[in-house]
Amino acid sequence: MIRCKGVEKSFSDKKVLSGIDLEINDGQIFGLLGPSGAGKTTLIKIITGQLAYDGGSAVIMGKEARDLTRQDGRNIGIMMDNFGVYDRFSCIDNLKVFADIYGTPYEKIAESLELVGLKDAAKKSASDLSKGMRARLQLARVFMHSPEILFLDEPTSGLDPRSSKAIHRIIRDRKKEGCTIFLTTHNMEEAHELCDTVALLNEGRIVDIGAPDELCRKYDRKKTISVHLKTGEDMELSYSEENGAKIGELISSGNVETIHSSEPNLETVFLELTGKKLEEE
Amino acid sequence: MKNILTIIKKQIKDTVKNKPVLIQFLMFPVMTLVFENAIDVDMPELFFTKMFSSMYVGMAPLVAAASIISEEKEKNTLRVLMMAGVRPFEYLIGVSAYIWILCMAGSAVMATSLPSRDIPFFMAMMGAGCIISIFIGACIGIFAKNQMVTSSLMVPVMLILSFSPMLAMFNDKIEKAARFVFTQQIKVAVDGMSFESAGRFGVGVLFANAALALVLFFAAFRKKGLE
Numbered sequence: 001m002i003r004c005k006g007v008e009k010s011f012s013d014k015k016v017l018s019g020i021d022l023e024i025n026d027g028q029i030f031g032l033l034g035p036s037g038a039g040k041t042t043l044i045k046i047i048t049g050q051l052a053y054d055g056g057s058a059v060i061m062g063k064e065a066r067d068l069t070r071q072d073g074r075n076i077g078i079m080m081d082n083f084g085v086y087d088r089f090s091c092i093d094n095l096k097v098f099a100d101i102y103g104t105p106y107e108k109i110a111e112s113l114e115l116v117g118l119k120d121a122a123k124k125s126a127s128d129l130s131k132g133m134r135a136r137l138q139l140a141r142v143f144m145h146s147p148e149i150l151f152l153d154e155p156t157s158g159l160d161p162r163s164s165k166a167i168h169r170i171i172r173d174r175k176k177e178g179c180t181i182f183l184t185t186h187n188m189e190e191a192h193e194l195c196d197t198v199a200l201l202n203e204g205r206i207v208d209i210g211a212p213d214e215l216c217r218k219y220d221r222k223k224t225i226s227v228h229l230k231t232g233e234d235m236e237l238s239y240s241e242e243n244g245a246k247i248g249e250l251i252s253s254g255n256v257e258t259i260h261s262s263e264p265n266l267e268t269v270f271l272e273l274t275g276k277k278l279e280e281e
Numbered sequence: 282m283k284n285i286l287t288i289i290k291k292q293i294k295d296t297v298k299n300k301p302v303l304i305q306f307l308m309f310p311v312m313t314l315v316f317e318n319a320i321d322v323d324m325p326e327l328f329f330t331k332m333f334s335s336m337y338v339g340m341a342p343l344v345a346a347a348s349i350i351s352e353e354k355e356k357n358t359l360r361v362l363m364m365a366g367v368r369p370f371e372y373l374i375g376v377s378a379y380i381w382i383l384c385m386a387g388s389a390v391m392a393t394s395l396p397s398r399d400i401p402f403f404m405a406m407m408g409a410g411c412i413i414s415i416f417i418g419a420c421i422g423i424f425a426k427n428q429m430v431t432s433s434l435m436v437p438v439m440l441i442l443s444f445s446p447m448l449a450m451f452n453d454k455i456e457k458a459a460r461f462v463f464t465q466q467i468k469v470a471v472d473g474m475s476f477e478s479a480g481r482f483g484v485g486v487l488f489a490n491a492a493l494a495l496v497l498f499f500a501a502f503r504k505k506g507l508e
Contacts, residue, residue, distance in 0.1 A: 048364075074366065080357075083358075083360060084358040084360075086291075086295070087356070089295070089298075093294060098361075101283075101287050101362070101365045101366060
């Protein structure tokens with residue numbers, strides 16, 4: 001559904017994207033992880049045909065991104081971090097504008113608002129919505145015309161955990177319905193929880209790509225098991241036959257409080273590969 | 282066409298809620314009605330209608346166009362419209378048509394004091410003036426980065442366009458400069474209610490101003506687009 005091969009982009013003298021290669025299959029949630037300024041939004045703009053690219057190929061729905069027509073655009077839903085809503089309009093009126101543009105029947109407005117949990121706020125002015133509700137209104141706008149591909153640029157950025165969870169649920173529901181989702185985030189938990197594949201983007205280059213669990217296993221350098229005993233003692237055991245038997249004994253004697261393998265999370269993987277943290281402190 | 286109508290519909294819905302722009306549309310028509318009916322002193326005939334009409338042309342369409350475009354740019358709703366498939370020209374035609382229609386409605390209110398034979402000429406002059414003013418306002422809205430810059434650019438232009446016809450009545454030097462401004466020529470034409478009163482020079486100034494506004498509009502659009 002989406003395929004990039006050697007995509008390059010520069011602004012003036014600054015190279016923003018260098019040789020981006022990626023492939024996203026139908027019905028997949030693909031996560032692009034990287035710190036601010038890594039080039040995530042630029043890549044979305046290129047794939048969705050909003051921005052010209054200097055080299056390589058970006059194919060979406062079988063077409064080069066630069067050749068997308070208005071009709072193709074209707075199969076794509078985009079929610080960018082900085083996209084606005086009409087503050088003086090109610091939620092319904094905000095969606096009516098886009099229903100008119102897409103030729104979507106007005107009945108879909110109520111459905112979309114219900115889907116994102118804004119049914120009760122339907123007549124509320126957008127200026128009175130919280131940040132989380134505004135994000136959900138943007139999602140409703142994106143979902144309303146049932147696009148095949150969704151691009152969500154940091155959809156939970158700055159939201160409280162409850163709003164984030166609500167948005168995660170909506171994203172998963174769309175995936176179940178067969179939607180392909182391209183998600184950018186610098187929240188590694190979000191990526192791990194939602195994505196089938198993640199690409200780690202740093203300074204315009206993809207430093208690694210794969211399933212989140214796969215990547216974590218790949219960079220498990222320590223290969224140890226940490227055991228916390230009920231006595232308060234901590235043990236770190238390497239992978240060996242002898243330690244396996246020891247762990248078995250500890251479990252059967254009922255002395256184990258917690259047990260963890262040592263594979264890193266995506267944040268640690270990213271740190272190891274780039275020397276940078278995903279989220280700014 | 283569907284997208285243009287959607288933009289017009291959106292703007293009409295926004296009219297009542299967007300108070301600063303609404304005031305621009307209503308202020309001079311209401312003032313004309315009040316002044317023409319309430320002030321009973323020795324004044325030239327239809328003095329307020331004629332004076333306020335040129336001020337209306339120089340102020341309402343310009344402020345409305347610049348404010349609407351710059352607000353949509355700053356709040357990134359314009360980008361959402363573009364992403365939804367609305368083309369820049371559709372958006373600009375939609376907004377301009379909406380402003381023009383409302384200004385013509387305002388002009389119709391101002392024309393209620395005029396003898397019926399003068400109304401077509403008055404409306405034609407107002408219609409032409411509003412188009413020039415919309416182009417200048419759109420040019421500012423496109424060129425300015427945000428609403429604050431829009432205000433800084435818009436206010437002096439608006440003051441020159443709307444107040445020069447009035448000031449020209451009291452000062453010859455100002456009149457000499459103001460005669461090159463289209464609002465002054467509209468004032469002159471509306472005073473005599475014929476093209477003859479504006480003369481060839483006046484009609485020429487109208488066309489020259491329209492051409493200049495158009496060139497500036499396309500230059501701003503080419504340089505900045507609607508981003």
